[in-house]
Amino acid sequence: xxxxxxxxxxxxxGPLGPGHDPENDPLKGLRGVMAGTLVLEAIVILLVLTVITxxxxxxxxxxxxxxxxxxxxxxxxxxxxxxxKPWAGVLNIVLQVFAIAGFIVHxxxxxxxILFALVWWYIYHLRRNLMERMRRGLLPSQHLDADxxxxxxxxxxxx
Numbered sequence: 001x002x003x004x005x006x007x008x009x010x011x012x013x014g015p016l017g018p019g020h021d022p023e024n025d026p027l028k029g030l031r032g033v034m035a036g037t038l039v040l041e042a043i044v045i046l047l048v049l050t051v052i053t054x055x056x057x058x059x060x061x062x063x064x065x066x067x068x069x070x071x072x073x074x075x076x077x078x079x080x081x082x083x084x085k086p087w088a089g090v091l092n093i094v095l096q097v098f099a100i101a102g103f104i105v106h107x108x109x110x111x112x113x114i115l116f117a118l119v120w121w122y123i124y125h126l127r128r129n130l131m132e133r134m135r136r137g138l139l140p141s142q143h144l145d146a147d148x149x150x151x152x153x154x155x156x157x158x159x
Contacts (some may be wrong), residue, residue, distance in 0.1 A: 015151045026134060030127055035080040041116045042076035065105045073096050096120055
């Protein structure tokens with residue numbers, strides 16, 4: 001039993017200790033990926049306008065469908081520039097729900113919503129992994145000395 005407690009304690013932090021806060025924000029790059037994903041998704045969603053106006057001689061080109069697709073696509077484009085906000089994660093998920101609900105407009109919109117929902121699941125999986133690694137002190141940037149050089153397990157932390 002003591003061995004299990006020791007193993008659980010050893011897993012909590014990396015071999016160099018908990019480290020310090022990273023100099024550069026490791027989530028900055030991930031926010032860029034999120035913004036880029038939203039821009040790509042907005043382009044794909046807005047291309048649904050072409051589908052609903054051209055397929056089946058435009059039978060699906062109702063006012064509601066055109067407004068729905070336009071609003072969702074433009075909202076995604078605007079949301080791409082709001083990724084620094086604390087509520088951006090909730091906004092991203094809500095936009096995904098509206099994209100998947102696009103099945104009411106055309107099956108192609110709902111299918112793209114599901115495809116991008118899988119992409120968003122993976123992005124949030126990476127985010128959770130990054131935050132856990134940061135909490136445990138496993139990021140290399142958490143173990144740099146004052147000169148920016150990596151410190152080893154024998155180099156004391158200067159805190």
